[in-house]
Amino acid sequence: MSKNKITVIYGHDIENMVIRLCEENNLASLIPNNVQVGLKPNFVVAKPASQGATTHIEILEGIIKYLHQNKITDINIMESAWIGASTSDTFKVSGATRLAEKYRVKLTDLKQDKKINLEGIDVCCTAVECGFLINLPVLKGHCQTHMTCALKNMKGCIPDTEKRAFHTKGLHEPIGHLGQILKPHFTIVDGICGDLTFEEGGNPLPMDRLISGFDSVQIDSYVCQLMGLAVSDVAYIKIAESYGAGTSHIDSSTVVELNEPKDEKIPNSNxxxxxxxxxxxxxxxxxxxxxxxxxxxxxxxxxxxxxxxxxxxxxxxxxxxxxxxxxxxxxxxxxxxxxxxxxxxxxxxxxxxxxxxx
Ligand code: SF4
Structure with a gap:
């Protein structure tokens, strides 16, 4: 199984789509024994996923079910909401609090976490120390960086003080650097209905797909194609590549589509x-x-x-x-x-x- 493969699946049955992606990529076989699996969704604000800002809870539920089926039970959902927002509120509104209780998995507010400095960037210890990190970003637009997806979602694994510093450094350089410091082992992008233009949601655009892969740089490069952007429009992608975080190269064999979209649903008007x-x-x-x-x-x-x-x-x-x-x-x-x-x-x-x- 190639780590340079991006797998796409279309549909509405999110939980089963996730399980299919995990199976297709033989995920359980890649997870070392007796390590904690970290799930890093995008719960940046306390809004339901239908608003286009946050990860659908069905994605986390699908992964947890898949991991449990494979006897992997040490699971930790981790996030730090954006500055000024309460992570516990985002956990409640997203459904993560209920999910953690239902499946007895851990829930970690990274705002309360210890930090470690890696190459000049403070990073939350729980994210660094988990043995297998699964990134669950949302495919959506961003008012400053044009798009936000795999690489930028890792910004939720740094303390608020470091988030402020990222903004003073213009976002692109530190996001690119962080891409090398904290590399997820696997990523599933929530492309169900991300917001077209803004990180905080409000104008969801149905796209009805999930995208998985191993290389955040490559995933973000592919997402640029999906959004009508050139890779050069999102500077942090090439910066991350220059740090050695991954490759922006995509060719005809990179993307594997498991099915075709065949619904006749007319998108909600907004x-x-x-x-x-x-x-x-x-x-x-x-x-x-x-x-x-x-x-x-x-x-x-x-x-x-x-x-x-x-x-x-x-x-x-x-x-x-x-x-x-x-x-x-x-x-x-x-x-x-x-x-x-x-x-x-x-x-x-x-x-x-x-x-x-x-
Ligand atoms: S409208 Fe036609 S071409 Fe477009 S995704 Fe659906 S089936 Fe494919």
Whole structure:
């Protein structure tokens, strides 16, 4: 099993999707005997996962069930909410408090933890000392760094004093450095409905997928593709790579998709979608596909879109339909031009639209 593999699964049955990812990656065989397994979700604020800011509790429940099935019971859910927020509140609202009681796993507020200085950065001891660390970030936008995912989620494993210092250092350099100091052994990205633009949620964008891998740099590079960003748009990724935290290289063999999105769910309307409604002709689009299109439109030069006098087609309703115009995804292969993929990445869509809407 290659540690350079990124595995993607689509759907809504989050718990079973997680178990499938763990099985696919033979996770239990990688965990040394008698070590504590740390679960590091993103519980940055006290909001339910449906708001797009925090990790779905079903992801943690799926992992705990998988670990228990494999006789691994020393599990510790650990987090430190952002500055000014109470971690115990985030544990309650996310469902982690209930989960810890139900499965008798530990729950650690890293704000109360001891710290250790590693290469000039203070890091919480519990995160450093656990024998196997599983990172559970949310795929979402960020107002300062454009995106936040695997690498930046480790910022929840440092004391508040160090978080403040990170901001004074411009975030990118210390996040990149931390990527080398505290490397998770495995990561499952919550790409169910992360917020498009802000870390604190409020505008969730359904993407209906989980992404797993071993290399945070590679995962974040792939997530850039999903969000319509270039890796160079998120400076800390290359900085982390330069520290030796991983590789940003992705080729055609890197990403393995275990299934295809096949639902016909129309995404919930919110203000981030509504502003693009008038440019989209949607018929039974999977939310995974629609989410890619929204990310692409969000990051591209809008003037080209505004000048285009047709709508962009997307959805299973366009299968075998000859349409004079642009289509998104394999369902639209009979459009005059279309973006390949099921679903295509936001970056592929963005480049196609920027080329065709010149
Ligand atoms: S190409 Fe079609 S089936 Fe595939 S994700 Fe898009 S809408 Fe769904």
């Amino acid at each position: 203000r981030n979608f509504q502003k693009f409604d008038q440019y989209i002709n949607q018929d039974s689009a999977c939310s995974a596909c629609y989410g890619s299109l929204i990310f692409a439109l969000s990051h591209m030069d809008k003037s080209r879109l505004y000048a285009y006098n047709k709508k962009i087609n997307i959805g299973q309703g366009f299968i075998n339909k000859n349409i004079d115009g642009i289509g998104i995804g394999n369902c639209c292969s009979d459009c005059t031009s279309y973006v390949k993929g099921c679903p295509p990445t936001a970056t592929t869509i963005r480049y196609h639209l920027e080329e065709k809407l010149k």
